Amino acid sequence: MGAAPIFELGSEALKPPRLLRLAPNFYVAIFGIMKLYPASYIIRQAEARREIGPHTLVVETTSGTFGLALAMVCAERGHRLWLVGDGAIDATLRDRILGLGADISIVTEPAAVGGMQQARLNLLTALRRDHEDHFWPAQYENPDNSRSYAELAEMLHAQLGQIDCLIGTVGTGGSMCGTAAALGERCPGLHVVGVDTHGSVLFGQPDRPGRLLRGLGNSLLPRNVVHTAFDEVHWVSAADAFSAAHELHRRHALFMGPTSGAAWLAARWWAHEHPDRQVVAILPDEGHRYMSTVYDREWLAARGLGRAALPSAPVTVDTPGFEGEGWSRFGWHRRRIDEVLAGSEIERAA
Known part of the structure; x- marks a missing residue:
């Protein structure tokens, strides 16, 4: 009889994501504990x-x-x-x-x-x-945060080959900036889309304390957020992220948290708009923590967070300082944040 296979136990065994194909050109990397x-x-x-x-x-x-x-x-x-x-x-x-x-x-x-x-x-x-x-x-500041995701980038490329677009939420900056940097070395022309939420300062919105959508966004600007890594930024509200998590569960039986819902919403749209490009979305959180909130319909209704239907597409805005709570997108074009905000001021003055 041959020796029994040896499996790695503990936290190291829980690191790698599951990769699922949701559409011909759309994959999701699903994590239990991405951190x-x-x-x-x-x-x-x-x-x-x-x-x-x-x-x-x-x-x-x-x-x-x-x-x-x-x-x-x-x-x-x-x-x-x-x-x-x-x-x-x-x-x-x-x-x-x-x-x-x-x-x-x-x-x-x-x-x-x-x-x-x-x-x-x-x-x-x-x-x-x-x-x-x-x-x-x-x-928020340790470069080892970003460096740690080189392992993830290597795994994604090994399993999928050329990846044309990487989409994920931004909080400390580590996961998206680290994965994008390492994956970009392997995938020429990689398009990087960051997903934020309204009232987060990461991409130029004024800070709004008490944001309901957690796990992405920030009231401070971490050093690990490398703005020049991003081609495009989407802002997703709590209500849309919560509804997207429900929709992801209904459509694909993936029981994920609202941060994952926000990433999936933006990535599904991007993959539909670019059928000839291979898209990967990072879904960082599962839904078990949210049974008494996001998945509690009475909790949602009491806060006016229910949605009859998700928006089919984002609204393209011309400045990160836009007003409103709708799902929005902005062409960041790998610029520094001071360049983007200075350009927005000039456009508003004109």
């Missing part, structure tokens, strides 16, 4: 540089799955972890993180500038001051 890529890579690189020792406390600010991914990696590798989050950490996610042995502190009031994210950073600064032997992964 395992940067969490694992950042911690391992820090260990290799001896920035993490046997008594080092790992500290980070997050209210999403990066915290869960860090908790998984730190538990496996024997590191203490203390996270700073806000009310966006739902009970299920919090309990999973606590069950892995991490500590969590929750901020309840936004900072005057920078909202809840800045308030979390302020508390994180205090934690770092109180614990001399600490390591901060700094997902």
